[in-house]
Amino acid sequence: MKAYLVGGAVRDQLLGLPVRERDWVVVGETPEAMLARGFKPVGKDFPVFLHPGTREEYALARTERKTAPGYHGFSVHAAPDVTLEDDLRRRDLTLNAMAMDAEGRLIDPYGGRQDLGARRLRHVSPAFSEDPVRILRLARFAARFAGLGFRVAEETQALARAMVAGGEVDALVPERVFAELSKALAEAQPSVFLRVLRDCGALARLFPELEALFGVPQPPRHHPEIDTGLHCLMVLDQAARLSPDPAVRFAALTHDLGKALTDPAGWPRHRGHERLGLPALARLCDRLKVPNGYRRLAEKVMRYHGHAHRALELRPGTLVDLLLRLDAFRQQDALAPFLLACEADARGRLGLEARPYPQADWLRVVHRAASSVPVADLLAAGYRGERLGQAIRAERIRQVRALARVA
Template identity: 45%
Template structure:
């Protein structure tokens, strides 16, 4: 029984990147031997065990044979006779098919170290095409290592194109596609993810509502990453030119979290105000639509999205407009609804009175800003 560190931990050590997670493969062992050694079995589809002390994952070496559609349609052999080389052969990329033993020796039967040095993402074998999720995984790896100069090997890109044209991408679950997308969005060059998917004709299958790269929306996405914005802001930069219905359709297909979809819908419906006419009535309607009264933090996030969008589109007037909106919201939020009710206003007249008072507060801001500009 031999144990090897494999996958991302070895890859990132060789790249000099911080290793955050370690995965191990065990060769020559049976599930019972692992249990006898104090490991806890957690894998349902194939034997994966947690170390009794470190709780890191130890998987028995295995081979996989395609037996159905999608990324779950595999039959696994995790018998003690499976070799390390056979286990590494089932992995997606050569840079992920490097192992290191406990003495520090590297096992690299598919020349992953050379591909790391040449900054190439290359599939290990033709079995790559059996798992459609790998199209999105490779796009994510291309995104993660773009800053180091990594590119996808042309034959791998061609294989990804053939996988996209086969219809197998439709068999993926929304949760897995969104997981790869969300992780890519949080990298420093997230636009690369969508560019790669577009290059291999995998974009339309899952993201047909979004503008195809290149588009100014992807420049805004890049700026949002540079600014360190959270996930919902980054995704919303791609939605500023869409209709609300388009965002709803996209959100439903990907089953994205509500925090992401709600801000994206606002970005779509209110993006006309990035460079449209602003008056008190329009501004109050904007605040109402965004529920800025109860959720000022979300409205602030929306303005952050509009800031990077305006910068990407070269809208120089946005900085001043952003200042007006923030000042207007601050003043409008000072209106005391309770005090208005105490004046004797009743029923539906209350809402109208509050709106009038808020419009007056916003008009005061607009008047002051006009005077300052003059």
């Protein structure tokens, strides 16, 4: 059986990166022969099998032919006469179109190793334009390898623009778009994903709420970067430095959607943008079928990030009410992701990336103090129902007020 290590495992090995998973292509075999060797079939659309020992995936070499718009519109041909070069030609980028044989010899018919050296993301063939998912993958790989100096080849970016102009990305289903976004959010520089999409016009088609932020000015005193779209990309990268949680990063990215919806006559100020952004966030989440956990955090950050920034100035009662709206008393772990997204917002500004954010420390202290109210004592004193809620709030305010006097 002629089996070749392919794709990301070869790429990452050549880059000196950890190999997370190993995929194989088998040449010259049939599904019946694979089953006879003890391989277990797992592929739905084309023949893929699990190795009986390693459980790694082995796919029969195959070619694809475009039959309809979108990324489902393909017919697959997998047969013993399909060569390794045929299989590699259908792949998206040259750095993913290399293989190694059993002796570790590199098979590189499309210049992947040269593109690795040049730090270039380049499509293998014009067939790239047949699958709109490849635009999302291109942007995601740009984000993954930005720290190594990789850039999208001009000819590949031009091809992506032509695909967008031809309406290919309009065929993408929401679940796949969010799946690629969530993977991109996990990268070290997730903003690059959105920059690449914007450069080819796909951001306006897939994420119009984000595209609308570019060109919207902000007060230079608070936002030296001025442009709201740039600010949100900077906030996203700051969130990536502060937290590995993709929900925090999503909330950081979307927190200012309302600034595109304020009255331009009042720009660069954006009064009420927190409230105005909520319907836009709801549309984005509904369209992409964003998980509820992401959505709830994003709504809290959008509504209350301004309160967090003013935490050192707020009265005890306002602080207690803020924590109550954040559900921080009922869910003790609800405050941390909110504060991380708010800190990212404060630091996602040109020249202010390293400034401290004492508001987060203060809100943590306030939360601990307000959470220490002895509810059992109030119950023992006969408080019930609405009167109990009022008594708890009053005691929390008293605790915070005492804390403020000590501070």
